[in-house]
Amino acid sequence: MALTTKRALAASLKKLLGKSTLDHITIKDIVEDCEVNRQTFYYHFHDIYDLMEWIFWDDVSYLAPNDGETVDWRDGLKKAFKYVLENKSLVMNTYRSFTREQLDRYIGIAVRPFVKNVVAELSTGLNIAEIDREFVIDLFTYALSGVLLAWVEKDMPEDYENQLDKFFLVTDTSIRAALGMFHRKE
Amino acid sequence: MNFSDTFKKAGLFLVYSYLEKDPENNIPKIIDWVERIDDTGQMSRQVKAVKKALKDPDNNWRKWINSLYTDIDPEVRKATFTNLVVHSNILSAKKRKDLSEKYDCNIPWAVLIDPTSACNLHCTGCWASEYGDKLNMSFDELDDIIDQGKALGIYMYIYTGGEPLVRKDDVIALCNKHSDCQFLAFTNGTLIDYAFADEMLRVKNLIPALSVEGFRSETDFRRGTGTYDRVEKAMEILKRKKLPFGISCCYTKANAELIGSEAYFDQMIEWGAKFCWFFTYMPVGIDAAPDLIATAEQRKYMYDQVRKFRQSKPLFTIDFWNDGEYVHGCIAGGRNYCHINANADLEPCAFIHYSDTNLREKTLLEGFQGPLFMAYRKNQPFNENMLQPCPLLDNPGRLASMVDDSGAHSTEAMSPEDVHELSSKCVNAAKQWATKAESLWSFGQGKSVGYPDCLSPCNCRKQESTKASDVVDMGSSRK
Structure with missing residues (x-):
């Protein structure tokens, strides 16, 4: 379940990064897109960079x-x-x-x-x-x-x-x- | 963080890894170093006093430190060092001091927060239940308070309750988000399982203090049948996962002899506890029974036992009401700590359920500058005898006048308690303790026993002690 949530948060950030740069994206934007609360985000990640890094490793392990x-x-x-x-x-x-x-x-x-x-x-x-x-x-x-x-x-x-x-x-x-x-x- | 802080931090980690390589031989060397880089002088005072003891391999404190290497997960140890030593003390002590001067109010080292008033147990005489069990703070509210605290240089957060682990996911999420802070949780331990221990290992900055008050029969009597086994199981899990933990003990008229016994100290060490926090029973709440207050004899017994074992047992102990001599009296009211209940009321102390500030309406800083906290600041210490630190239990008139003057209200949702009635429950105990405390203080017992002298930059030991008859001054407020 943790992996599903992480992937969902990652998908939201990827979607937002399709439109703007990282410094214009807030945790609020991500959780709203993902339809979860802030607590869920912070349960898994320290901050947006932590999520970026996770996406990176997830993609690397795939490719x-x-x-x-x-x-x-x-x-x-x-x-x-x-x-x-x-x-x-x-x-x-x-x-x-x-x-x-x-x-x-x-x-x-x-x-x-x-x-x-x-x-x-x-x-x-x-x-x-x-x-x-x-x-x-x-x-x-x-x-x-x-x-x-x-x-x-x-x-x-x-x-x-x-x-x-x-x-x-x-x-x-x-x-x-x-x-x-x-x-x-x- | 300025350049010098960055430099200090880098230096500290260099030393830390040096220590990791060979703790046995490098501990004495590192102590000299910590002394040199501390700019407030606060750490050095602590360090100097323990230096000699740590150079002796048979010393109980040396054994205790060695056990942190054998019993604790290295990653958790590093996070604890980073947050507790570097962030919460070395890098932020000066910031708190500067802000305290700038705003002319107390800025505490630690903030206690109740995420919830709900609990899965229903123990006899628990003050927490007096708030009722329906109150909760949301993740966002808790998060906002920690953000406010960090801006003031506060990196130490202690979850109380209620049972904080009823809100496991929020607790972990806050630890994970604020990975630069150290968190502690006062917990009954019954909700700690392997899955939760794994989450603790992941976030690395949460240390539980489990409430245990004696052996099986005492614990089960107060907390319900089967509780003792569940708490032992929790400690077993924590030990196996190499997570640091402590114990919190409340001593009363009914159990003081047991709590202070050598057998019980040995049992706590056997369980794997690294620290124990002792609390004396406080008759807080309308239904609280004053006859459970520990007698002056019992308090003296705890004073003696705790000091005796500090010289021989590898267990870090604090006995809050009896250790005022090391911290210049009362530490509440934001001087070193404060309490926020699950209704977001900012209170001076976990045991003092009066407030003039609700953090849903005001900021943390506004609360620190509010009338009740300012009254604490103005009046501390409440007695020239540091062994009578408490404005309720030891100097009952003092709390009543501060509450009256500040216009603070009772925060006990179930049945608000009048401060004068509460204080009157403590008068007898205060009178009796005053006599004992006076002889202890003037005799200078405790001095250089186990722990160093008063750590605050004061000369309290040199001052004359107050006469016992002066301190129990009900009703006559100090307007």
């Missing part, structure tokens, strides 16, 4: 692959970009509500699982120290976050698949190459 799950990251990322585009006004208002620093952090957390799984797949048979593998994951997470954020910044042009294909073209070989450089023969 991103689980640890060790073999999902084609081309499909996964295209699905993620498509989701972002479908929720354009929500994302744009969220985008405008946060600082660049916050965005970097959250986008990084959201896209890292994709990179992590690809790196795990490509390191089979290689002998790489954990710390080096993490470095490679971080490096390509920065690249992917950058691509995603630049696309959002340009108001999400429809041809994102094109952009992503270029990204995959470069990264598929370069991730492999990077990992190869950290391979230790023993």
